[in-house]
Amino acid sequence: MGKKKKLLLNLFDMNCVGHNSHGLWKHPDNERRQYNELGYWTDLAQLLEKGKFDALFLADVIGVYDVYKDTRDISVKNAVQVPANDPALIVPVMAHATKHLGFAVTVSTSYEHPFALSRRMSTLDHLTKGRVAWNIVTSYLPNAARNFGLDEMIKHDDRYEIAEEFLEVCYKLWEGSWEEGAVVFDQANDTYADPAKVHEIGHKGKHFQVAGPHLCEPSPQRTPVIYQAGSSVRGRTFAAKHAECVFVGGQTPEALRFYVEDIRSQAKAYGRNPEQILMFKGFSAIVAETSAEARDKFLDFEQYRSSEAALAQYCGSSGYDLSKLDPDQIFEYMSTEGNQTRAAQYTQFTKKRTVGEVKESIGKFGGGWMQVGTPIEIADEIERWIDEAGIDGLNFAQVVTPGTVKDFIDLVVPELQNRGRVKEEYEEGTYRQKLFGRGTSHLPNAHPAASYRQIAVPAVRR
Amino acid sequence: MGKKKKLLLNLFDMNCVGHNSHGLWKHPDNERRQYNELGYWTDLAQLLEKGKFDALFLADVIGVYDVYKDTRDISVKNAVQVPANDPALIVPVMAHATKHLGFAVTVSTSYEHPFALSRRMSTLDHLTKGRVAWNIVTSYLPNAARNFGLDEMIKHDDRYEIAEEFLEVCYKLWEGSWEEGAVVFDQANDTYADPAKVHEIGHKGKHFQVAGPHLCEPSPQRTPVIYQAGSSVRGRTFAAKHAECVFVGGQTPEALRFYVEDIRSQAKAYGRNPEQILMFKGFSAIVAETSAEARDKFLDFEQYRSSEAALAQYCGSSGYDLSKLDPDQIFEYMSTEGNQTRAAQYTQFTKKRTVGEVKESIGKFGGGWMQVGTPIEIADEIERWIDEAGIDGLNFAQVVTPGTVKDFIDLVVPELQNRGRVKEEYEEGTYRQKLFGRGTSHLPNAHPAASYRQIAVPAVRR
Numbered sequence: 073m074g075k076k077k078k079l080l081l082n083l084f085d086m087n088c089v090g091h092n093s094h095g096l097w098k099h100p101d102n103e104r105r106q107y108n109e110l111g112y113w114t115d116l117a118q119l120l121e122k123g124k125f126d127a128l129f130l131a132d133v134i135g136v137y138d139v140y141k142d143t144r145d146i147s148v149k150n151a152v153q154v155p156a157n158d159p160a161l162i163v164p165v166m167a168h169a170t171k172h173l174g175f176a177v178t179v180s181t182s183y184e185h186p187f188a189l190s191r192r193m194s195t196l197d198h199l200t201k202g203r204v205a206w207n208i209v210t211s212y213l214p215n216a217a218r219n220f221g222l223d224e225m226i227k228h229d230d231r232y233e234i235a236e237e238f239l240e241v242c243y244k245l246w247e248g249s250w251e252e253g254a255v256v257f258d259q260a261n262d263t264y265a266d267p268a269k270v271h272e273i274g275h276k277g278k279h280f281q282v283a284g285p286h287l288c289e290p291s292p293q294r295t296p297v298i299y300q301a302g303s304s305v306r307g308r309t310f311a312a313k314h315a316e317c318v319f320v321g322g323q324t325p326e327a328l329r330f331y332v333e334d335i336r337s338q339a340k341a342y343g344r345n346p347e348q349i350l351m352f353k354g355f356s357a358i359v360a361e362t363s364a365e366a367r368d369k370f371l372d373f374e375q376y377r378s379s380e381a382a383l384a385q386y387c388g389s390s391g392y393d394l395s396k397l398d399p400d401q402i403f404e405y406m407s408t409e410g411n412q413t414r415a416a417q418y419t420q421f422t423k424k425r426t427v428g429e430v431k432e433s434i435g436k437f438g439g440g441w442m443q444v445g446t447p448i449e450i451a452d453e454i455e456r457w458i459d460e461a462g463i464d465g466l467n468f469a470q471v472v473t474p475g476t477v478k479d480f481i482d483l484v485v486p487e488l489q490n491r492g493r494v495k496e497e498y499e500e501g502t503y504r505q506k507l508f509g510r511g512t513s514h515l516p517n518a519h520p521a522a523s524y525r526q527i528a529v530p531a532v533r534r
Numbered sequence: 535m536g537k538k539k540k541l542l543l544n545l546f547d548m549n550c551v552g553h554n555s556h557g558l559w560k561h562p563d564n565e566r567r568q569y570n571e572l573g574y575w576t577d578l579a580q581l582l583e584k585g586k587f588d589a590l591f592l593a594d595v596i597g598v599y600d601v602y603k604d605t606r607d608i609s610v611k612n613a614v615q616v617p618a619n620d621p622a623l624i625v626p627v628m629a630h631a632t633k634h635l636g637f638a639v640t641v642s643t644s645y646e647h648p649f650a651l652s653r654r655m656s657t658l659d660h661l662t663k664g665r666v667a668w669n670i671v672t673s674y675l676p677n678a679a680r681n682f683g684l685d686e687m688i689k690h691d692d693r694y695e696i697a698e699e700f701l702e703v704c705y706k707l708w709e710g711s712w713e714e715g716a717v718v719f720d721q722a723n724d725t726y727a728d729p730a731k732v733h734e735i736g737h738k739g740k741h742f743q744v745a746g747p748h749l750c751e752p753s754p755q756r757t758p759v760i761y762q763a764g765s766s767v768r769g770r771t772f773a774a775k776h777a778e779c780v781f782v783g784g785q786t787p788e789a790l791r792f793y794v795e796d797i798r799s800q801a802k803a804y805g806r807n808p809e810q811i812l813m814f815k816g817f818s819a820i821v822a823e824t825s826a827e828a829r830d831k832f833l834d835f836e837q838y839r840s841s842e843a844a845l846a847q848y849c850g851s852s853g854y855d856l857s858k859l860d861p862d863q864i865f866e867y868m869s870t871e872g873n874q875t876r877a878a879q880y881t882q883f884t885k886k887r888t889v890g891e892v893k894e895s896i897g898k899f900g901g902g903w904m905q906v907g908t909p910i911e912i913a914d915e916i917e918r919w920i921d922e923a924g925i926d927g928l929n930f931a932q933v934v935t936p937g938t939v940k941d942f943i944d945l946v947v948p949e950l951q952n953r954g955r956v957k958e959e960y961e962e963g964t965y966r967q968k969l970f971g972r973g974t975s976h977l978p979n980a981h982p983a984a985s986y987r988q989i990a991v992p993a994v995r996r
Contacts, residue, residue, distance in 0.1 A: 223743075270610050
């Protein structure tokens with residue numbers, strides 16, 4: 073049992089009515105309509121902590137899906153991630169209702185400013201006592217670009233170039249601006265913080281100019297735990313350099329292993345410990361005591377499913393309007409924009425499919441990997457993926473909220489605990505300490521952020 | 535008693551160690567060091583609700599005060615509004631711990647984007663069930679400009695021009711993008727929201743281009759209650775047009791009445807009901823059962839006061855480095871930048887003072903209007919100001935937290951209740967309903983936001 077790799081559990085969710093199980097907002101057991109209520113979120117957080125989940129992963133978009141059939145009407149009608157509220161604002165109240173649960177918040181580097189974002193993340197890290205992660209995205213929706221003053225989306229690789237500089241600014245503010253020991257709280261000497269240990273950052277780059285100092289004193293983790301979800305070639309390089317947790321795509325264990333190994337080997341080339349990048353796979357499970365009951369549940373859910381809504385999301389995120397393509401043609405996923413994850417998957421690991429077949433397959437619950445069965449069947453399958461694909465954790469998506477995760481917690485988590493795959497108790501400490509079991513809450517020295525720990529910019533010091 | 539004007543009570547605070555009572559972070563009764571703790575804020579919110587306060591007003595800055603003596607070292611050493619955490623992130627947890635308290639959050643229109651800010655405010659309004667206000671500022675710190683990529687601050691009047699367009703975008707998103715009744719939650723017809731009642735805004739202005747639609751469904755108040763705090767000529771015009779609550783300056787009842795009447799008469803010219811703009815004055819009180827005890831308290835606090843820190847704040851916000859001026863020269867407050875409030879006050883309502891006299895006067899607790907005395911003395915003085923200056927409420931600043939407001943709640947609020955000046959119970963409803971006693975949570979038709987309720991932009995509709 074000691075040799076078995078422990079599994080990390082995240083809930084994959086979003087501050088909205090319709091996340092990924094399209095049409096299921098109509099199901100009478102689905103409580104997502106209450107996403108505007110604080111109690112809805114505190115109840116969910118407490119449920120997750122009861123189930124020994126490590127974190128709540130909050131996705132986000134800042135535009136509507138309007139590519140499919142050239143309209144956003146399908147998305148609005150079916151609540152396809154619209155309405156969507158700000159994810160960060162629900163975190164502190166959930167932290168107040170729990171003790172251990174972590175929170176991964178998605179924020180785009182394309183439309184926020186690093187000075188403001190750095191302060192928000194530090195504030196969250198303070199308020200949660202170090203239980204915050206940042207899922208870095210560069211945003212893929214054309215409508216998001218138009219909401220932020222751009223006629224066209226910034227090109228995919230340029231978005232990553234901006235993201236690199238954005239992170240550099242954040243690292244300087246988080247890691248370098250306030251030295252350890254800067255806050256002395258020395259009443260006798262009239263000194264809250266030692267000005268000599270607080271530094272301007274004087275960042276002058278291509279995309280950002282930021283003077284500093286950081287407005288927040290050092291938070292427990294300083295830099296929040298870094299998540300990244302892109303699996304394009306550029307995205308994997310970015311992940312290998314920066315990410316501590318990666319939300320990887322891949323429809324088969326082989327595809328997944330390819331990405332996992334690629335990111336780990338690149339991380340090694342950056343001088344990082346490849347084992348300290350944790351890999352998460354999207355997953356969902358419909359579970360019941362018997363296979364027949366599980367199947368019945370699945371069939372019940374199926375009645376509510378909206379393929380049209382799922383297509384709206386797929387086409388919006390990929391950039392392809394499948395309604396305009398011949399159903400019999402082979403679907404060539406060529407985009408260098410949009411979601412390259414799927415592109416790579418289709419070309420490398422999946423047999424060629426027609427547009428019709430792709431459309432048919434879209435809209436399955438759970439983002440492509442869903443198990444329907446008994447606790448033992450589901451635990452078996454999870455263990456197989458962990459071992460074959462080399463993943464570290466699951467981003468668990470729900471069909472109905474909170475029923476799907478409640479079933480998983482009631483039925484599958486105890487089975488995984490019996491197998492030594494899920495912890496019995498939380499470790500103490502910050503989210504980073506829990507994930508990596510190190511003595512420190514801070515990033516390791518091999519992480520690129522560490523190079524900004526010593527900054528002295530006398531020229532801009534006032 | 536029925537004729538007596540009720541007084542509105544806000545706590546004037548900030549998500550930081552040192553707000554306006556400089557040096558007092560050192561006082562053993564001051565609990566502000568815990569500003570990073572969620573429980574600190576929920577306790578404060580519950581105390582305010584017990585004291586029948588209407589709202590917690592959260593100030594904010596996004597830079598350090600570095601004008602005085604050409605350094606930010608004094609500010610950092612004395613915690614002069616640095617460190618300063620993000621104010622919005624503490625609101626939901628306080629809303630969860632209370633039922634009636636409102637929350638006024640300061641956000642600058644100079645460094646945020648209206649699309650992102652609109653979503654944050656709508657999210658807050660949803661989560662708090664309509665208890666949110668936005669204190670609109672345009673930011674006065676040069677360091678803030680340098681943190682957001684600008685070498686120099688945008689000129690004062692240009693900042694207001696940007697703010698006007700920023701508000702136009704917000705109004706379109708909040709008031710016009712989602713019609714009443716757009717969200718139907720019609721399971722039988724597969725319709726969460728009626729796409730025909732959700733509109734793009736297609737805003738193309740000088741400073742912003744925003745496509746829309748708004749990402750949030752209509753929140754209880756739609757537009758949050760609008761606060762504004764500038765008292766410059768341009769600021770008053772802005773307030774007269776947009777604000778529902780104004781934080782007015784003025785060191786005497788006469789000065790205050792001048793501003794109040796100026797804003798009200800301008801509001802009337804805009805077609806608004808001038809009585810529906812509520813005027814708040816900064817205030818602080820050191821209260822005890824006897825005058826002698828109150829005086830002792832004051833003298834105890836005085837020992838901790840830092841005039842140097844107060845000067846750092848004053849010079850940073852006004853733009854004048856008083857350390858460089860001859861103490862014997864008359865202080866001419868000429869700036870068209872910086873804080874024009876004081877400029878106007880000094881020239882119109884205050885006898886000319888020397889630089890030395892101004893320096894001497896700076897750093898009084900409570901931002902210039904502080905009472906030290908018994909509950910009766912303080913209640914008398916408050917009533918005099920209400921009637922002479924025509925104000926509607928107080929923004930109460932603390933010397934030590936939460937002791938100063940706790941004393942006020944324990945001793946002065948009951949006295950004001952006896953005089954019919956403070957409510958015995960909260961009204962039901964949203965913050966706007968509580969303030970204006972109307973049947974609706976929405977802005978009145980005479981407010982400029984109302985003109986954006988009907989928008990149809992078919993050209994950009996996809």
